[in-house]
Amino acid sequence: MRPDSHELYDRRRSRNIGLGLVLGAFVVLVFSVTLVKLYEGQVIKGYDHIVDRDLLPKIEE
Amino acid sequence: MTDSTWSTPPRTHEAQFGDYVELLKPRVMRLVIFTALAGLLAAPGFVNPVIALASIICIAVGAGASGALNMWWDNDIDAVMSRTATRPIPSGRVGKDEALAIGLVLSGFSVVMLALFANVFAAGLLAFTIFFYAVIYSMWLKRATPQNIVIGGAAGAFPPMIGWAVVTGGVSVESVLMFAIIFLWTPPHFWALALFRTDDYQRAAVPMLPVIAGTRATRNQIFAYSLILAPVAIAPAFTIVGGPVYLVGALILNAMFVHGAWRIWRRNDADAAADRMLVEKKYFGLSIVYLFIHFGLFIAEAALRLAGLTTSGWPVLIGAGA
Numbered sequence: 001m002r003p004d005s006h007e008l009y010d011r012r013r014s015r016n017i018g019l020g021l022v023l024g025a026f027v028v029l030v031f032s033v034t035l036v037k038l039y040e041g042q043v044i045k046g047y048d049h050i051v052d053r054d055l056l057p058k059i060e061e
Numbered sequence: 062m063t064d065s066t067w068s069t070p071p072r073t074h075e076a077q078f079g080d081y082v083e084l085l086k087p088r089v090m091r092l093v094i095f096t097a098l099a100g101l102l103a104a105p106g107f108v109n110p111v112i113a114l115a116s117i118i119c120i121a122v123g124a125g126a127s128g129a130l131n132m133w134w135d136n137d138i139d140a141v142m143s144r145t146a147t148r149p150i151p152s153g154r155v156g157k158d159e160a161l162a163i164g165l166v167l168s169g170f171s172v173v174m175l176a177l178f179a180n181v182f183a184a185g186l187l188a189f190t191i192f193f194y195a196v197i198y199s200m201w202l203k204r205a206t207p208q209n210i211v212i213g214g215a216a217g218a219f220p221p222m223i224g225w226a227v228v229t230g231g232v233s234v235e236s237v238l239m240f241a242i243i244f245l246w247t248p249p250h251f252w253a254l255a256l257f258r259t260d261d262y263q264r265a266a267v268p269m270l271p272v273i274a275g276t277r278a279t280r281n282q283i284f285a286y287s288l289i290l291a292p293v294a295i296a297p298a299f300t301i302v303g304g305p306v307y308l309v310g311a312l313i314l315n316a317m318f319v320h321g322a323w324r325i326w327r328r329n330d331a332d333a334a335a336d337r338m339l340v341e342k343k344y345f346g347l348s349i350v351y352l353f354i355h356f357g358l359f360i361a362e363a364a365l366r367l368a369g370l371t372t373s374g375w376p377v378l379i380g381a382g383a
Contacts, residue, residue, distance in 0.1 A: 035111075
């Protein structure tokens with residue numbers, strides 16, 4: 001018997017397909033919202049080990 | 062949860078995806094989605110359709126999560142009531158712990174995502190709604206007082222306010238009126254159901270009004286609430302979200318609703334037994350249609366405004382623009 005032919009997989013098929021579709025829809029939703037927010041010009045900053053100049057104290061020259 | 066003799070039925074088979082969907086009370090979710098959408102569309106201002114869709118999904122999932130928490134807490138009384146005995150937990154399709162986990166995870170998830178998609182205020186309202194339904198209503202009021210659904214009805218009344226907050230980031234007279242419509246509609250709606258399901262509630266020891274105060278008092282209360290509801294439901298016609306279409310629709314709907322309540326009020330138990338609670342059942346059905354059409358009227362007015370078909374000189378007597 002192949003490992004993936006166990007009757008457990010049959011019983012859980014609807015759960016797995018359903019969950020897969022839900023997760024896929026969630027990814028699409030987050031991606032769409034991100035595109036919309038970027039398109040609308042919202043500032044999105046990533047603090048990934050790069051110094052943010054806006055957070056540094058202002059030095060008068 | 063208080064009956065020590067109760068134990069969760071053994072799991073009879075592997076839960077299917079549909080069993081988990083059922084745990085989220087899809088019929089209640091439908092109403093939540095519709096009323097939240099009405100609040101969102103009626104609100105002044107613009108929100109991108111993608112953000113609107115994402116927000117409505119978050120509100121629906123939050124409502125579903127509170128439904129799962131309600132089923133987890135109430136699984137003992139659900140098992141003894143014929144209306145709820147086939148729900149996923151009492152029928153042994155989903156485990157209690159699973160329901161609790163799903164309820165908690167989806168609650169947190171929906172609130173956080175709504176804060177990211179829309180704004181923190183709308184997310185806060187959603188969090189409060191979930192807390193109110195799961196803790197204040199399910200855990201506290203439902204088994205403690207015949208006024209359970211009067212106060213608990215607030216949980217079902219928040220979705221249009223959340224939809225409104227997604228667009229405006231706050232609360233206003235118009236969204237409070239939308240809240241008040243559902244809040245005042247809930248008692249006559251559930252008491253009509255309780256009149257023809259009294260045996261169920263009695264068996265489950267849930268102190269619904271007909272069980273505690275009798276059917277005469279319940280009939281009086283249904284009529285009284287329908288009279289209080291009518292002016293509140295007509296009032297939005299004279300706000301920025303109302304108009305002639307809303308006014309005509311609201312007048313007809315509330316006349317029907319008060320008439321239905323009056324028919325219930327003038328009957329006694331012998332009349333009701335003679336036609337097997339036909340009038341009460343019809344009133345319960347009418348109450349569902351009543352709410353759907355009412356919020357449909359808000360959407361219709363919003364569509365008319367979008368199309369530029371507003372009535373010039375329409376009196377705005379309440380709220381912004383008064």
